[in-house]
Amino acid sequence: MKAVDAMDALEGVDAVDAMTPAGRREGVLPDRQVALVDLLDRLLAGGVVIAGDIVLSIADIDLVRISLRALVCSVATLEDGDDDGR
Amino acid sequence: MSAPPAAPLTYVYAVTPPAPAVRLLLPSLTGVGGRPVTLLHAPGDDPGPVAFVISDVPRPDWDEDALKARFEDLRWLEDAARSHHRVVEALAAHTTVLPLRLATLYQDHAAALGVLRTQGQAFATRLARLSGHTEYGVKVYVRPAPPAEAEPPVAGASPGRAYLQARRAQRSAHEDHYRQAGLATERVAAVARRFTADRVGHPAQSGPLTSASPEENVLNDAYLVPDEHAEAFLEALAGAARGLAGVRVEVTGPWAPYSFAAPPPPPEEP
Numbered sequence: 541m542k543a544v545d546a547m548d549a550l551e552g553v554d555a556v557d558a559m560t561p562a563g564r565r566e567g568v569l570p571d572r573q574v575a576l577v578d579l580l581d582r583l584l585a586g587g588v589v590i591a592g593d594i595v596l597s598i599a600d601i602d603l604v605r606i607s608l609r610a611l612v613c614s615v616a617t618l619e620d621g622d623d624d625g626r
Numbered sequence: 627m628s629a630p631p632a633a634p635l636t637y638v639y640a641v642t643p644p645a646p647a648v649r650l651l652l653p654s655l656t657g658v659g660g661r662p663v664t665l666l667h668a669p670g671d672d673p674g675p676v677a678f679v680i681s682d683v684p685r686p687d688w689d690e691d692a693l694k695a696r697f698e699d700l701r702w703l704e705d706a707a708r709s710h711h712r713v714v715e716a717l718a719a720h721t722t723v724l725p726l727r728l729a730t731l732y733q734d735h736a737a738a739l740g741v742l743r744t745q746g747q748a749f750a751t752r753l754a755r756l757s758g759h760t761e762y763g764v765k766v767y768v769r770p771a772p773p774a775e776a777e778p779p780v781a782g783a784s785p786g787r788a789y790l791q792a793r794r795a796q797r798s799a800h801e802d803h804y805r806q807a808g809l810a811t812e813r814v815a816a817v818a819r820r821f822t823a824d825r826v827g828h829p830a831q832s833g834p835l836t837s838a839s840p841e842e843n844v845l846n847d848a849y850l851v852p853d854e855h856a857e858a859f860l861e862a863l864a865g866a867a868r869g870l871a872g873v874r875v876e877v878t879g880p881w882a883p884y885s886f887a888a889p890p891p892p893p894e895e896p
Contacts, residue, residue, distance in 0.1 A: 574711070574878065576704055577835040578763060581828045581846070582884035583707050587727035588641070588749075589888065 634682035635689065636732040639663070639713045640882075641724040641749045644677040648721055655716055657681035658709040659688075666738055675750035676724075678738055679717060688731055697729075718882035722757040724749055725884050756883045759823060759850050763878035764814055764863065765831070766845035768807045769871075771799035803872030807844050810873045813866040814845065821859035824850035826885040841874060848885035856880070 637658055642648050644667050655663040658681060667677035686692060696702045710728055717723040732738040742749075773796065783791070818825060831843040851859050860877065867875040 573708075576707070577831050578878050579707050579711055580703075580835075581763075581831070582725075582848075582881065583710060583728040585828065586826075586848075586884035587725045587730075587887050588752075589727050589730070 632685065633734060635685050636666070636735055636738045637661075637681045637683045637688065638726050638730045638732065638738060639679045639681070639710055640717055640726055641676050641753065642679055642717055642721050643675065643753065644673040645721050648677075648679070648717065651716060651720055652679065655713055656709070657713055658706050659683055663713055666735055666742070668739065668742065674742065674746050676742065676746050676753065678742060679713065680735075680738065683731070688729075693729060714882045714884075722753050723882050724753050724756065724887050725882050726887070752887070756850075756886060758853050759883065759886075760853060760856060761879055761881040761883045761885055762849050762851055762856075762859070763876075763881065764818075764845070764847045764849060765843055765876045765878070766807055766810050766814065766866075767839075767841035767843055767874040767876065768803045769874060770840045770842075771796050771803055771872075799872075804844075806870040806872040810866050810870055810875055811845050814847070814863065814875065817859065817862040817866065818847075818849055821855040821862065822849040822851050824886055828885070848881070850883060850886045
């Protein structure tokens, strides 16, 4: 529903990329929530990990990693994901 | 200059160009923990090539101790993951976006700005590489072999022998499904060679979150697809399981390029 608000907010604006597949995103899978397991594959193992003044990024959490892996075995790439420089 | 204990932490969702469309979009978004979503970039006339999309989040909810406890809680984790994803998706619908890993937090805006200053150019290079591309997931599943369908028992066969026959039949059906999965995987690879720019293999999915399904996941790939090839890619994939009753091919996405946000690791050996 937030996405719809966002679209309203953008009306009248030259929306960037409106013609690209990314712009059509919301029409491709209408009303379908992505599977949590697919999301966690990407959010826990993908995404940029930045070195620096990070309080915590998930790759740093050894303890949590163990229980997370029990929860989501597919996140095994965390094993070799220690590239964040901490 | 240390922040007072109660000062909020800076939660970063993604890197984007500081485009007008992004600025207009953000006020309508809700971030993690129901927090407002804002843009953070270098002050002054020149915002630089890239900006962080952030929320200020309450320190007691997001500091290290809190997170250690909360990442054990699947409901909290799901809520945080979906909130993070909602922001990234909304951005991706309007511009190129570089998603950050879940729960990337800085002590304050100054610390986050420092990273933008030192790594902004690297982010901009990566964003340019991802521009005009979209991520799709492709998964191959092996369907369970049907319960041994008794072939007509050989006349006079003993019950024990009939049982063994049935078991053998099921095992061979099972093996056949895996053979079919291998074929489907080859077809996916052939389609990918034609239409995709990059590939990341995620580990096959298993465990509690998938245990409701009797199917076994044997391929869990992410592909980076140039937008002009997306339609042909999806059409070609639709045929990947044709004639293979023992497997299912599932396509997910379009996704923001989560799996391709980090540059590939430098080559270590030839």
